[in-house]
Amino acid sequence: MKKLCAIFTVCWLLVLASSPFLHTLRAEEKEVIVKNFTFKPDEVLVPAGVTVIWVQKDRAPHTITAKDGTFDSGKLTKGERFAQTFPKKGTFEYTCQFHPSMSGKVIVK
Numbered sequence: 001m002k003k004l005c006a007i008f009t010v011c012w013l014l015v016l017a018s019s020p021f022l023h024t025l026r027a028e029e030k031e032v033i034v035k036n037f038t039f040k041p042d043e044v045l046v047p048a049g050v051t052v053i054w055v056q057k058d059r060a061p062h063t064i065t066a067k068d069g070t071f072d073s074g075k076l077t078k079g080e081r082f083a084q085t086f087p088k089k090g091t092f093e094y095t096c097q098f099h100p101s102m103s104g105k106v107i108v109k
């Protein structure tokens with residue numbers, strides 16, 4: 001009986017580990033959702049070295065473009081992602097090239 005329990009537990013852990021629904025971000029990642037012409041959240045505070053991942057969930061295409069030109073995702077369509085690592089401290093403002101009214105900020109402490 002104990003052996004069966006152990007097998008069951010291992011199987012269950014494998015299911016959990018492989019489930020996309022329970023996929024948790026690694027500690028060094030931060031997710032920003034792009035939806036309804038906004039970045040959610042539009043301001044993230046992260047320690048240096050963190051990778052910010054933007055997930056594009058709008059029908060309209062968007063870009064993640066640094067205001068100082070240091071990074072640019074190019075055109076992102078629905079379902080696409082863009083990852084950018086921030087190794088240095090600072091405030092990094094970005095916008096969407098197609099919709100300049102969209103703006104967001106990554107603050108690296």
Ligand SMILES: [Cu+2]
Pocket residue numbers: 061062063096097098099102
């Ligand atoms: Cu846009």
